[in-house]
Amino acid sequence: MTAPSSPRGTAPPRPARGAPPRPGGTARARRREAAALVMPSLLPILVLSVAPLVMGIALAFTDARLVRRPDYEFVGVDNFVRLLDNSYFWESFRIGMVWAVSVTLLQLVAAMGLALLLDAGLRFQGLTRVLALIPWAMPPVVVAIMWQMIYSPNAGPLNAALGALGLPDDVNWLADFSTALPAVVVVGVWVGMPQTTVTLLAGLQQIPPELHEAAAMDGAGAWRRFTGVTLPGLRPIVASITSLNFIWNFNSFSLVYVLTEGGPGGRTMLPMLFTYLEAFKNRNIGYAAAMGMVLVIVVVLLLAFYLRSQFRDDREGKVG
Amino acid sequence: MRSLVRPAQYAALAFYVLFLGFPLLWLISASVKSSGELNSLTVSLLPQEWHWENYAQALARQGLVRSAWNSVFVALVSTALVVLIALPASYVLARLKGRVRTAGVGWILVSQVFPVILVILPLFLVLRTIGLTDSLVGLTLVHTTYTLPFALWMLQGYVSGIPVDLEEAGAMDGADRLTVLRLIILPLLAPGVVATAMFSFVSSWNEFFFALVLLQSPENYTLPITLKMFIGGEGKVALGPLAAGSVLAAIPSIVFFSIMQKKLTGGLMAGAVKG
Numbered sequence: 001m002t003a004p005s006s007p008r009g010t011a012p013p014r015p016a017r018g019a020p021p022r023p024g025g026t027a028r029a030r031r032r033e034a035a036a037l038v039m040p041s042l043l044p045i046l047v048l049s050v051a052p053l054v055m056g057i058a059l060a061f062t063d064a065r066l067v068r069r070p071d072y073e074f075v076g077v078d079n080f081v082r083l084l085d086n087s088y089f090w091e092s093f094r095i096g097m098v099w100a101v102s103v104t105l106l107q108l109v110a111a112m113g114l115a116l117l118l119d120a121g122l123r124f125q126g127l128t129r130v131l132a133l134i135p136w137a138m139p140p141v142v143v144a145i146m147w148q149m150i151y152s153p154n155a156g157p158l159n160a161a162l163g164a165l166g167l168p169d170d171v172n173w174l175a176d177f178s179t180a181l182p183a184v185v186v187v188g189v190w191v192g193m194p195q196t197t198v199t200l201l202a203g204l205q206q207i208p209p210e211l212h213e214a215a216a217m218d219g220a221g222a223w224r225r226f227t228g229v230t231l232p233g234l235r236p237i238v239a240s241i242t243s244l245n246f247i248w249n250f251n252s253f254s255l256v257y258v259l260t261e262g263g264p265g266g267r268t269m270l271p272m273l274f275t276y277l278e279a280f281k282n283r284n285i286g287y288a289a290a291m292g293m294v295l296v297i298v299v300v301l302l303l304a305f306y307l308r309s310q311f312r313d314d315r316e317g318k319v320g
Numbered sequence: 321m322r323s324l325v326r327p328a329q330y331a332a333l334a335f336y337v338l339f340l341g342f343p344l345l346w347l348i349s350a351s352v353k354s355s356g357e358l359n360s361l362t363v364s365l366l367p368q369e370w371h372w373e374n375y376a377q378a379l380a381r382q383g384l385v386r387s388a389w390n391s392v393f394v395a396l397v398s399t400a401l402v403v404l405i406a407l408p409a410s411y412v413l414a415r416l417k418g419r420v421r422t423a424g425v426g427w428i429l430v431s432q433v434f435p436v437i438l439v440i441l442p443l444f445l446v447l448r449t450i451g452l453t454d455s456l457v458g459l460t461l462v463h464t465t466y467t468l469p470f471a472l473w474m475l476q477g478y479v480s481g482i483p484v485d486l487e488e489a490g491a492m493d494g495a496d497r498l499t500v501l502r503l504i505i506l507p508l509l510a511p512g513v514v515a516t517a518m519f520s521f522v523s524s525w526n527e528f529f530f531a532l533v534l535l536q537s538p539e540n541y542t543l544p545i546t547l548k549m550f551i552g553g554e555g556k557v558a559l560g561p562l563a564a565g566s567v568l569a570a571i572p573s574i575v576f577f578s579i580m581q582k583k584l585t586g587g588l589m590a591g592a593v594k595g
Contacts, residue, residue: 033497034416037408038424041468044405045427048443048465049434055442066444110336117333122326128333130578131341137577138344139526141544142566145551146347149563157346160363190339222325247433254528258548275437280533285441292438 060293064286066279072286079290089291091266092274093298098181099270100250103188107245108238110189111196116230118197119204136194144258147187148174174260180267184256188249196241203237204230239310243303250299271295344570351375351563358559374560375568383538384565387546394456394542395524398463402471402520403513405464410475411505415484424472431469440533447534454536462534463524470523471516478512479505515580522573543569 060079064072083089114132118125135143150158151173163169173183207230215225231238253272256262262269262277275295279288345365350358351374353367378384413424443462444453452458482505490500528544535541541549547569550562 034412037412040405041409041472044461044465045468048446048462049431049439052439052442052446053435055446056438059442113332114336117329117336120329122329122333124333124337128337131337133577134340134344134574137522137573138570139544139573140528141547142347142570143343145547145562145566146343148551149350149559150343150346155359155363157342157363157365190343193340244432251433251435251437253437254532254544257532258528258551272437276533279441285445289438289441292435292441296435296438 056289057293059286059289061290062286064284064289066283066285075286079287080294082287083290083294088266089271089274092269092271093295095181095267095269096250096271096295099185099188099256099268100246102185103192103249104242104245106185106189107192107196108242111193111200114193114197115200115204116226118201132197133194135191138191140191140254141258143187143191144255147190147259151183175264177264177267180260180264184259184268187255187259188252191255192245192249196245199237199241200234203234207233235310239307243307246306247299247303250295347563348567350559351567353560353563355558355560371560374564377558378561378565378568381561381565383541383546384543384550386539387541387543388568390456390540391525391543394460394463395521398460398467398524399517399520401460401464402467403517406468406471406475406516407509407513410472411479411501413472414476414479428469428473431466434466436466436529440530444533453534454540455534456540459531459534459542462530463527466530467520467523471520474516474519475509475512478509478515482508518576518580522576525572 061074061076062072063075063078114128118128118132138146150156153159153170153172153175156173158173159169159171162171171179173179211229211233212225215229220228251272252270253276256268256270257273257276260268262273271291272295275288275291278291279285349365349367352370352372353374354369354371357368409424413421447453447455447458447462452461486504486508487500490504491497495503526544527542528548531542531545532548535545538546538549547562547565550565
């Protein structure tokens with residue numbers, strides 16, 4: 001699903017009290033009214049998303065199995081201790097990091113290029129904008145089916161094009177141990193580019209043109225203007241879209257599940273696939289919950305670290 | 321030097337257009353090719369013959385049509401639920417200040433990075449206890465819950481765009497609050513409601529993970545799950561119908577994104593949707 005980021009910048013003018021005065025309306029009545037309006041939304045969220053999250057954390061400390069008559073007990077941190085020795089899990093974790101970092105970085109670079117082009121006053125911009133949104137619109141399953149056809153070893157257009165250029169044309173992209181992960185990464189970049197492009201484009205259009213003009217007057221070339229004006233202006237947007245992309249990519253499941261099911265030989269076994277299989281194929285949901293928790297904690301820590309370094313740079317930048 | 325910049329920019333743009341657009345073009349082309357041509361070594365974008373019967377064959381498959389109806393059911397009902405329960409809450413979220421708003425917006429942001437893998441395990445157990453696994457009703461409730469945060473975000477953006485003065489003017493004229501909401505706010509919110517509804521529909525229509533975990537019997541599969549099973553099974557030989565089914569599955573979302581295109585490029589993320 002898609003995502004929001006910063007709140008609306010332009011609030012309409014409103015009176016200081018924030019709401020129309022009402023004869024006889026007390027603060028308590030207003031609060032009760034607000035609660036009644038919010039309750040229908042709050043209820044499903046509490047029951048079907050907050051409660052399961054709490055239960056999921058509790059589950060990680062049990063030996064629960066996915067069987068008809070579940071009978072499980074508290075086992076303390078046993079699951080986490082076992083997990084330390086599970087080399088398959090850590091290998092999958094490593095693959096997940098390679099996947100998430102490379103998709104996120106490539107997405108950023110590719111989307112930045114496209115956003116700059118779309119902001120450069122070229123022709124065919126409308127058409128390109130529409131095309132650029134296509135990957136966003138496609139159901140993940142259809143994306144996977146589509147790219148399986150592109151990568152098809154015999155009848156695929158990719159190998160045909162390589163053959164026409166005199167390059168090796170018999171690579172089985174999704175089944176070869178060395179090409180499977182890079183091939184899947186390309187699809188990940190394709191899927192995630194539109195959202196990043198749209199976000200960066202919106203950021204580009206907020207940079208006042210006078211800044212570019214002033215820099216040009218001072219004799220700055222295109223590259224100097226990019227590093228001196230554009231990048232600093234985009235800084236907060238880049239930080240937030242990169243963080244969001246990283247989390248989405250690390251949590252991604254459907255695309256790779258349909259493309260390769262984690263194969264060949266586990267080369268594309270993202271941690272979410274690994275955890276899913278542990279829970280619903282091996283039926284060890286307690287153990288799988290522990291895996292899920294480790295993944296969440298690591299991602300949150302990494303992100304906190306990244307955002308803090310961004311924030312610190314910002315402050316130093318202001319001092320310097 | 322200067323004269324080289326524009327051509328280079330157009331070349332780069334062409335590369336992007338090719339990269340982004342070609343896969344879909346190829347899928348459409350495959351959907352009208354015969355299976356003989358799809359497996360032959362002469363590869364071309366334009367089909368030698370147009371085999372529209374792939375679409376008929378895809379639609380003739382019992383499973384595909386039934387799961388398309390399942391998808392329509394889940395997407396329509398969850399969309400109706402999302403709009404109904406998000407409307408009042410989004411109004412509060414947009415108009416009230418203080419802790420309620422902070423908590424609400426905070427939750428919406430957290431929900432975007434929600435660890436579904438951790439949630440799905442207990443969710444599965446809970447739904448199984450009340451008999452809602454392998455059930456379209458259960459899946460509908462889950463889709464409703466997980467679309468809700470973003471729908472709230474979209475709608476409250478639209479509400480904030482409506483000046484509070486309008487409500488005050490209505491109150492001055494002696495209308496009570498509910499009348500003001502119904503007669504003044506709701507009509508102005510119509511575009512926002514349409515956009516939110518389309519978003520909810522597409523989210524549910526495209527959704528794969530929850531459906532994969534929660535649905536077990538083929539007669540309950542939604543379209544994405546049926547397509548996934550098709551790949552593993554007959555899809556290997558019936559590539560044409562598989563491509564045709566995939567094109568059909570992609571249509572609702574492509575229609576939505578074409579309609580919303582202006583607003584999306586205007587920055588669904590960088591601000592809020594503008595009415």
